[in-house]
Amino acid sequence: MKSKMNFLLLEYAINAILRRGKKNIFILLIFSMLVFLLSSVLFISDSIKLELNSVVKSLPEITLQRFVAGKQSDVSLSRAEELLSIEGVKSAIPRIWGYYYFKVAGVNFSVVGIDAFEDQYKESLQKIVDSVDVGVLEKNSGMIVGEGVKKVLEENYYKDFFNFVTAEGKWKKVTIAGVFSSDISLEANDMILLPKNTAYEIFGMDKKMATDIVVKVSNPKEIPMIVSKINLLFPDMRAITKDDIRVSYQNIFDYKSGFFLSLFLICAFTFFIIIYDKTSGLSSQEKKEIGILKAVGWSMDDIIKEKFYESFIISFCAFIMGLCAALFFVYFLQAPLLRDIFMGYSKLKPDFILPFSFNVEMLCLLFLLSVPIYIAATLIPSWKASTLDADEVMR
Amino acid sequence: MTLTPEIIAILMLDALFLFFALIAFVLSLRILFKWDIRSTQPLQYALEKQSYLVSVIIKYIFVLKLPLFLFYIFTCNKLSNIITGAMCASGVVNSVDFGLYLMVFKIINLYLFGFWLLLNNADMKDELSPFVRMKFLFFVIAFIPLLLEIILEISFFASLNISKIVSCCGTLFSLTSASYLSLLFKVDSSLLVGLFYFFGLMVLLGYILKNIPVFIFANLMYVLFSLIALIVFFSTYVYELPTHHCPFCLLQQEYYGVGYLLYISLFVGTFYGFCGGILEMVTHKGHTKFFKISLFFNAFYLGLVSLYPVAYYLKNGVWL
Known part of the structure; x- marks a missing residue:
């Protein structure tokens, strides 16, 4: 249980990410795109719900x-x-x-x-x-x-x-x-x-x-x-x-975002496989690197930990990026295109402004829906990488 | 069945857990039967590598399970808005027959997985890895409650019916309730509170005497009676309402979410006391640090929970 942060390992992980910039930027962008899409949809539905609930209160x-x-x-x-x-x-x-x-x-x-x-x-x-x-x-x-x-x-x-x-x-x-x-x-x-x-x-x-x-x-x-x-x-x-109306609003919007989320899960699964594939295909360069680390005296545990830091940094950065982009898109740009999903009859309704709504629970939900999937996808590949034998790789 | 975003998130993570836990289970079985530390065969070499994978998977599951447990309670709290009659998570949890068992399994699994990690840590520190068989046997056993929990959770959310009327916590935790919980209220509350303090003292005694079995036993009884005393006695002082006994409403904003603090300190305190004690019995090595943590958090819980009646008495001059 005693897992103190090893800052040297962290530094190494950051450098490792930067060394393979191209590959990681691709993953980062795709993942933040996914987070962005997901959080936009949830923000919009939450925001509309808030607006409707404030209407209900005055009814x-x-x-x-x-x-x-x-x-x-x-x-x-x-x-x-x-x-x-x-x-x-x-x-x-x-x-x-x-x-x-x-x-x-x-x-x-x-x-x-x-x-x-x-x-x-x-x-x-x-x-x-x-x-x-x-x-x-x-x-x-x-x-x-x-x-x-x-x-x-x-x-x-x-x-x-x-x-x-x-x-x-x-x-x-x-x-x-x-x-x-x-x-x-x-x-x-x-x-x-x-x-x-x-x-x-x-x-x-x-x-x-x-x-x-x-x-x-x-x-x-x-x-x-x-x-x-x-x-x-x-x-x-x-x-x-009043209560009937409030409940039905929550049901409608939970249903709508739930429906979207079910579709999102398919994307997430596809992404899972892409990440799995990307991270398990080690280049000879990476293999050599692991070989040297092991020869220098790193244990399997160290390498797994380093890989975990890598994947956590990437997924967390992507999460923050996607989240910020979604906040900007939904509340600053008023979510063009996407909000039509929730306003099916938007042509008949005059425009309105989405009120700002952001809470810790939403943050937890978004985090749980995104970062664990990414880390899960890298679990087995990083273990596989750590099992490489120093002598075999460097031969 | 309702699919709110929160439920989908929980179900998705359940599916991930199930997938990884199955891998870990199969590997554990292999390691359990074929492990031979003195062997120089490639098989043994492969098994050693695989044991790392199992420990990584279990770490992953445990680290996610902790926040997910709080998230589950939060989800139930939120669902209580749309389920008729429910006013907090307890109504939702009890709306399905096995809701309470699900809760119990969730808590047990937290203890089990936490203990596995402690054992793993002790094992990794020793270059001979003396506990390999034991820890994989332990995981093979602990896999069953995990599986049960996931099955229960899926069927819990599947059978959740929003149009069904459920009871609110006011009736669930009272004498009139038909469940066995009402039995608690028939017992004199001063006896239960007395037992709570008694076992609190026993934890301290076990620590001073360095008697591990006493310490473990005291911790086990302490967690049990602290929950009972919380429901029967202390919660009424938090709510300042003699009829309100709900252990879930403590988590709501009206009471500054004090429940999160209470439950977390209770869990940490008894986890280190209970699991640290067993670990010491198994490894025969001193883990006084665990006991100190345990003592601190248990005392913190006891102090915090006692503060409410005292503060109430000082303010109002009467007991509830």
Whole structure:
């Protein structure tokens, strides 16, 4: 167990790597490329998860959707009143919202109806609503849009207004009254806020209906009980709690990165074989070197140790290089190309910025996935090299 | 079955371990049966070379197993987020029937492989290599729990069901639980704590008297009762909650991850005490350095764990 660092051996290992520069640089580059790919994917998925989780945090405790024949359909407004009679429910807010497909740009906007005298279901939304006069908006038939929406509209020459096509096929001209930026970029980017009446008109909905109802609960421990009461009251409504959403996000992203990782394993295995091959094919120069070392009095243990230092230095350098490259690529360049794997519908979603997320656990995971494979691949070859006999090699 | 990146990493390393351990196992068998130190045949010469490979492989496995064990617990902690009802790793570990056995095998294997390395080191220092047969026999035996651990681990992750509701640690470690763990809570806790301190003293006594069998026995009982006392008594003071007995929640951030410090010092202390003692019995050579390390870490664990109730009493003036 007493394995003190032998710095002379370390120095020898570094020199040995430098002596065979060409071969080692090739390995270093390939390996750091692999680490880079792996860590980029995990960083992206972690970062998106973080963003979504921060969205989840600000969501109301329970979202109620009505299902008819397995399809989501509108809820009557009167149900919100009835829900308030359940003990523990702080508020029940009917929401009018939906997606509007803007064909020219191939983008989906989230259209949300707002009302002056109604609490919004989210604080960030409430702030935006407080800052504008909804009455004026309604009078002038205006709307406020997120930054991403504004950009898409401007690209299509809608500088200060936009023509919605309503459900009846008529045009509805709505002026852009303002632009908001929100700290939660993922959802605010594609959002359009407009008065409820306009929203009803665009969606062609009955004015006594809402898209869904969000329920706020003061004590989070009461959520399961309240959900079961709601299920009794309205069997056709499905309750989605905050926790359900969080769990499904984690599942989705674990699945996506797991899927990628399974593919990565094939690469890693191929790499394993390449390294095995590279390190077991000793040149006559290297053989001679080992022969001399043994003749000078090195034991097999020393040679194995030296080889281990070599492979550890290479793999660790490659690990650090790949990691830094991935950090730069994901957070500085915003991961072009690769993030589309996670944003399958990226064409429909306006752009957003990946928030920085980096922790020790991630570092451990990446380390365990990369460096041990490399060292494992060099175990047997370095042992084989150390078994060479001095007299045979030098003869 | 869920394949999160962490699980894939663990399974991949398991596969590597299995591959290398199989090679080492076959070589060990060969060495075990054909070793003859006085022989000058090429076979003996080859066997000597192969014994190096085995030791390299075992070093590789052990060095990775240490961090991997912590990583496994971390993975279980993370999985508790998505498994209904689980609030920390214990819910995840107990969600499968044999989860606890897997944990036990993991710990036993750490001791076994660590001991092998100690033995190997003692063997390499001696130019006659007197323990060659013994260490390869030992590995051949230790291979079985390793194999079991890997099989259990694979089937553990395979049978993990995220939609199944599991118990949280609050119910697992309490009187109401149906498992044998609840038996512990029926025993008077002062007796268990007393036994813990008693064996702590016995370790010290064994060290002073230089009596190896006592030292080994005391260490063995010490690790057992320190875990029991931790669950029954000390953990409540860490959480400052009389009903919370979980040994896994100690590892969480709310308690500054104090569990990592506790478990590592307990492992190091008893490992050197236990394995160092056996090594001395086998090699008949003094290993007082091991005993000193063992004593230090055991005392550190005992002090740290005792500090919690004392601090609680000083702050609040009452016991829990």
